[in-house]
Amino acid sequence: MLLSIVIFLPLLGVIAIALLRGLGASTIKWIALLISLLTFGISIVLYTYFDSGIEGFQTNSQLYEELSWIKSIGASYHIGIDGISLWLVILTTFLTPLCILAAWNSVEKGLSGFMMSLLALETGMLGVFCALDLLLFFVFWEAMLIPMYFLIGIWGGERRIYATIKFVLYTMAGSALMLVGILALYFQNGDSFNLVQLLAAEGPFDHANLLFLAFFIAFAIKVPLFPFHTWLPDAHVEAPTVGSVILAGVLLKMGTYGIVRFCLPLFPQAAADATSWVVPLAVIGIIYGALVAMVQPDLKKLVAYSSVSHLGFVVLGLFSQSGTGIQGSVLQMINHGLSTGALFLLVGMIYERRHSRMIVDFGGLAKRMPIFATIFLIVTLSSIGLPGLNGFVGEFKILLGSFVENAFSRWYVVFATSGVILAAVYMLWMYQRVMFGTPDSTNDSLSDLNPRELAVLLPILLFIVWIGVYPNTFLAPMKPSVDAVAAKVKVKDDTPEVGQLKYHEETQDNVVLKIETAKLEKIDEEALTK
Amino acid sequence: MPSELNIPDINWSLLMPQLIIVATLLIVLVFDMIDSISKKTLGWMTIVGSGIALWSSINLWQAGTEQTQFNEMLRINGYSLFFNVIFLVSTILVALISISYLGKDDKKQGPYYLLILLSTLGMMLMAAGNELIIVFLGLELMSLSLYVLAGYFRESPASSEAGMKYLLLGAFASAFFLYGIALLYGAAGTTNIPEIISKLSVNDQPSPLSTSPLLLAGMFLLIVGFGFKVAIVPFHQWAPDVYEGAPTTIAAFISAGPKAAGFAAFLTIFIDALPTLPDQATDVIVLLAMLTMSVGNIIAIAQTNIKRMLAYSSIAHAGYVMVGLAAANAEGESGAMFYLLVYCVMNIGAFGAVILARTADGENLMISDYAGLGFRKPLLAIFMTTMLLSLAGFPPTAGFIGKLYLFKSAISAKLYLLVIVGALNTAISAFYYLRVVVTMYMREPEEELEFNPYPSTLVIGLTLAAVGIILIGILPSLLPTLA
Known part of the structure; x- marks a missing residue:
């Protein structure tokens, strides 16, 4: 019951705003903020019901629900969470109020539409993470495109129309094939879309390799895995700050979540077979993303390409066939959401002041905006993976898992590790050019962060440090579920090629x-x- | 020997929907002649009459009626009654969007509604036809009324051209169809559809008849005839010109009910016949379906006129329905029926939104005219967006559920390639549907246009359509399982 409330409360906010939008801008903003804060609060209550000992989906009726939906075709309203989706749900409810707060003064036209899109998007994302029915999953997966499409297309930058259409078409092309895959699975699952039943089924399914591909391509586009990444820089650069935060923070995770929820446990053998080409692509993504990020003159584009690199790590860990590696990947999904989300917020804040994102326009900002510079440094270091901050824990576990388990050549891990060094190069170099050096006189008037902006950033910093110092809070609940996935992938694998x-x-x-x-x-x- | 003339027992109560429509059209005819009556009421009469017929169809359907009438010429069962629902819903919606569209010109109103009702009657006959002759009768009744309606605005050259073009090509198609019936009669010795189908197989094995060249040629000509009527590629060329030239309400009407009627007869014959015919017959249908979807969607991308775009989109949608036909199973049949209902509502809704965007100078048909409507005319933009998203098959709209049913039926018939092509077509179609949404919400207008105030009937019609589409999209079980 509680889980349904979390999912649909933002939708209630959409309706409330639609009805009350005549009451003026500040009312709309407060409704949106309060609704999203309430959603976050309830999602924390969800956590208190969560039993870390359970492998698979939680059985508590607050966290699990199954109702008949379309009886004639065996689709049901079936939701639940496990250790893998728990943190993604909380990440979503955590980032949304921060986004609303971050956009407090920056939306000039159509404020009610903006807030409605944001809240509708939250419902869509939460639905994706909680759906245990393939059709329900697909409905949320596709429906969530519409608000994102409006967010980028209406409130985005100059080339927003090109970016938003590219984003939608890429995603739709992938999900069209996924729908075919879902239907094909449906008939092998006794005319039912029930995911729990599917996960428990004795595989392998007929045409498992093709089905794996149908799902994987849809997810790989979303991640995005090299070479499906070209929509990402466009979408990120043109999206409004908040759009970028949600995109990097949550939407990309839907791809990796899909892999760990569907591709790995449903088609373990096919996934093991695919390792031989997925892992090289992931490693290419890590290095390519880092190299391209290095030469970007635009701060936002730099962060966007760094996402390609970071998500490459996540995919690498997912295919490592080791509990440690997959755990690292799931944690890294959260980490990336926090650090890259924070980076986009910071870039957005400086853009609001200076109306430029070009690195050459800045320099010596640390003197003008010391608080901003400090927070930026912490987030930068977290993104690089400095021990003591969150990025390190995730990346380390991924690399360790991949190296020890030896599901693929260790050379891939060696190359992937160079991505960590490259990350330090492009991030620190960028930091140096923006924050140090002689201050440009045009930047003299820039003011430091105001309390609202601090309220947006400090909660993220809290989690960045928390995960870095004591990751067990976050790892313990996910361990049983992750280990179950890892065991499934591992036991089924008996290919001699490894x-x-x-x-x-x-x-x-x-x-x-x-x-x-x-x-x-x-x-x-x-x-x-x- | 003197032969005795048998007059069969006729259960008139089963024919209530048809009879109500006949009564309504007679009333409209009479009231049109009385000068003292405001002609606007004729539209309302059409709506009320169709509403009663709709209610009576639903009643018969709920009662589980399953009978043939007139010596097995007409078949009143769940199938034909469900199609009645599709036609009557379309007629009601079209009448709602027509009332304001026709304006104050009294002379125009009477014949307009009369022809719409006649054509609806033709459709109902087609869906109920158990006999190829009845199907043909219905087809002609429907088509002849439509030819006149397409050319209804005599003073507009485009409308006249549309009427003429439609008449010529339509007559051609009817000839093909009739020729096909003749050949089938020659091969099977009957024009009764279930009898022909039962003769196709002996003890569940294909009979010699099923491979006879005469029969196959007849079937092929039927496909050509239906192909013209429902506008599948390569028999689609008339559609864009007719839709563009005809009055917008009539374009909405032609794209909805008649297409469903064509499919009603198409499905009656082929859903049962396809499994017994040689495999090549299925291949032909699959190929036509893939061609129709792809050509319709790809050409739609290049359109700048919204009516032409909707014309090509309706061609593509005929292709989606063909997916259910190709599957040739019960799921395919009910999927196609569900889709046709949803399609009629969303397509009439889209044309209705085009009418809503009229200015004092007339209609705005260029997609670029819609720039900036999202913030200037929010209600209009919401209607248009809902219809287009549903046409594109985004959840949670009825368009998505419809496509899901169709694709599911084809997967269960193992037509994987067809479904993959269909699914990719959905992605292609999103491009041009969303382009209209982009124009409305994300582009600034070049000039300020003065829009007409919203006519209340139009808003009622569109609200019904939009609410229906979203409601069915979220809870498809509200619509009882069919057939």
Whole structure:
């Protein structure tokens, strides 16, 4: 019940704003802010109901719901969360009020439409993360495009129309194929869209490789994985600040979430087969994204390309077939949402003051805006992956998992690691050019952050440090669910191409597993006899 | 030997929907002759009459009626009654958007509604036809009324041209269709549709008849005839010119009901016949479906006139319905029926929104004229956006659910390639539908246009359409499962 409230409360806000928009700008803003804060509050209550011991979806009726929807075709309103979606849900509800606060004074036309789009978008994103019915998932996945399309297209920059259409068409082309995949799975699932049933089914499904591809391409476009990334820089640069934050913070995660929720557990063998081409693409994305980011003269474009690089790490970890790697990836989804979201917010704040995002226009800002510079530095370091901040934990786990598990050549991991160094190069170089050096006289009048802007940024900083210092708060709830996915991918994999050593290790693992199962069975028997 | 003339028992109550329409059109005819009556009431009479017929159809449908009448010439069952619902809903919506469109010219009103009702009657006959001759009768009744309606604005050369073009090509198509019936009769010895179909198979095996050249030629000519009527590629050329030239309300009407009627007869014959015909027949339908979707959508991208764009989009939508036909299973049939209903509502809605955008100078048909409407005319823009998003198949609109049903039926018939082409076409179509939305919300107008005040009937019609589309999109179970 509570979960449904979290999902649909923002939609209620949309209706409220539609009815009350005559009351003036400040009323609209306050309605939007309060609704989104309330949603965040309830999502925190969700966390208190969350039982970290459960592998798979939570069974508490507050967190799980199944109602009949379209009976004739076996689709249901079926929602729930597990350790993988929990933090993504909270990230979404956390970023939305910050976005509303960040856009407080920057929307000039159509304020009610802007806030309505933002809240509708929140419902769409939450629905995607919570849907346990393939059709419901698809409905949220597609419906969420519409508000995003308006956000970029109406409130965006100069080339916004080109950017927004490119964004929608890329996504739609991918999701068209996913719909075919969903329907094909539907018939193999006994005429039902039920995801829980699908996950429990004894695979492999017929045409698993093609089905994997149908889902994977849709998600890869969203991530975006190289070479499907070209929509991203356009969309980011043209989107309003808030649009970029949501795009980087949450929308891109829908792609990686889709991979870990659908592609890996439903088609483990196909996923293992695909490792041979997905991982090279991920590594190319890491290095290519970093190199292109390095030469960008535009701050926003730089951050956009850094996303391509960061998301490459996430994909790498997801395909590492190790619990550690996948855990790192899920955590890195959150981390990227926080740090890149914060970076876009910071770039937006400086743009509002100076109306430029070109690095050459700045210099010596640290003298004029010391608080801004400090926060910018912390976020930059978090994005680079400095130990003690959140980025490090995620990236380290990804690289460790990939290296140790040896699901693919270790050379890929070595190349991927160079992405961390490149990140330091482009981020610090950018920081140096913007913050240090001789101040440009045109920047003399720039004022430092105001309390509203601090209220937007400080909560993000809190989490950046929290995850960096004590990641266990966040890792513990996701561990059982992630391990379940990892086990599924691993046990099914017996391709000899990954090398003799690996094969050997795995047989050992299997032996251990068998012993464990035998033990459990014995305990069960004992319990029964008692 | 003196032969005895058998007059069959006729259960008139089953024919209530048709009879009500006949009564309404007679009333309209009579009232048109009385000068003291405001002619605007004729439109309302049409709406009320169609409404009663709709209510009676739904009643019969709920009662689970399943009968044939007139020596098995007419078939009153869930299938034909559901199509009655489609036609009557279309007629009501078209009448609602017509009342303000026709303006104050009294001379124009009477024949207009009369012809619309006649054509609706023709459609109902087509859907109920259990006999190829009845189908033809209905087809001609419908088409002849439409030819006149397409050329209804005599003073406009475009309208006259549309009427003429439609007449010529339509007559051509009717000839093909009739020729096809003749060949089928020659091959099967009957024009009764279920009888022909039952003769196609013996003990669940295809009979020799199913491969006879005469029969196949007849079937092929039927496809050509229907192809013209529902505008599938390559028989679609008339559609854009007619839609562009005809009065906008009539373009809405032609694109909705008659297309559904064509498919009603098309489905009756082919859904059951296809599995018994040689595989090539299915291949032909699949190919036509893929061609229709792709050509319709790709050419629509290049259009700058919104009526032409909607014409090509309606061609593409005929292609989507063909997906259900190609699947040739029960799901395909009910999917196609659901889609036709949804399509009629959203397409009439889109044309209605075009009418809503009229200015004092007349209609605004260039897509560029819609620039800036999103903030200047929010209600109009919301209507248009809802209709276009539904046409593009975005959830949560009925258009998405309709496509889902169709694609699902084709997947269950293992027509994977067809579904992939269909799904990619959905993405292509999003491009031109969204371009209108882009123009409305994201571009600034070049000149300030003075828009007419909203006519209340039009707003009522559009509100009904928009609410229906979203409601069905969120809760499709509201519409009972069909057939």
